[in-house]
Amino acid sequence: MNKIALITGASSGIGKATAQVLALNGFDLIITGRRKPMLDELSEKITKETNAEVLSLCFDVRNFDEVEKAFESIPQRWENIDLLINNAGLAVGLAPVYTGVVDDWERMIDTNVKGLLYISRLVTPRMVARKAGHIINLSSIAGHEVYANGAAYCASKHAVMAITKTMRIELLPFGIKVSSISPGMVDTEFSTVRFKGDKEKADNVYKGLTPLYAIDIAEAVLFMATRPTHVNIDELIIMPTDQASARDFHRS
Secondary structure (H helix, E strand, O other), X not given: OOEEEEEOOOOOHHHHHHHHHHHOOOEEEEEEEOOHHHHHHHHHHHHHHOOOOEXXXXXXXXXXXXXHHHHXXXXXXXXXXXXXXXXXXXXXXXXXXXXXXXXXXXXXXXXXXXXXXXXXXXXXXXXXXXXXXXXXXEOOHHHOOOOOOOHHHHHHHHHHHHHHHHHHHHOHHHOOEEEEEEXXXXXXXXXXXXXXXXXXXXXXXXXXXXXXXXXXXXXXXXXXXXXXXXXOOOEEEEOOOOEEEOOEEOOO
């Protein structure tokens, strides 16, 4: 019987690529996100192209009532989740604190921090009861360093790292693995969302260099998730060759 992986933010980007990679490597999938048509399209594609089974759940991780209701609807066959990928996250806006938009801050904190906590709160009890499971949290290079105009986003990803390290300690007695992946620049919808649909600004982020792609992170997730039982990869920092830090790039 295949292991079951739950992936948040699976409708696009890293979450979508991760779903596709895991489906090809012996996992059945619970995919979640806010955009039902994109989840349905992904579910259909995976079902046609692989032997994996897929359960699609549409909800907003920022709303605990929605999250709880979605989890209550999960059929018994899907209840014992082996692998949780807390991938849902975003950056919105790029401004100093003194001109920052409060709604942008709330979207980032509610999604990146509270959403991760909500999902983990509902998944981990069954892992604890079974004394088995693996949680992989998607952080960022912004969880290790800060940069001007990114206070709320950097704070949210520092929080992801703190939560991950705490969960690693708390779940240690139960044999549950806890890991994090911190990518640098990845060419997904990330910049388009950050610049609120301004495609020109988003494209300029990647101008003159080769960023990471979603598949690069998906393959790292697979590597983490398929280590022997006695091996836990605590943390991976993955950068493009053209990026040395959050603000240091080589552009041709």
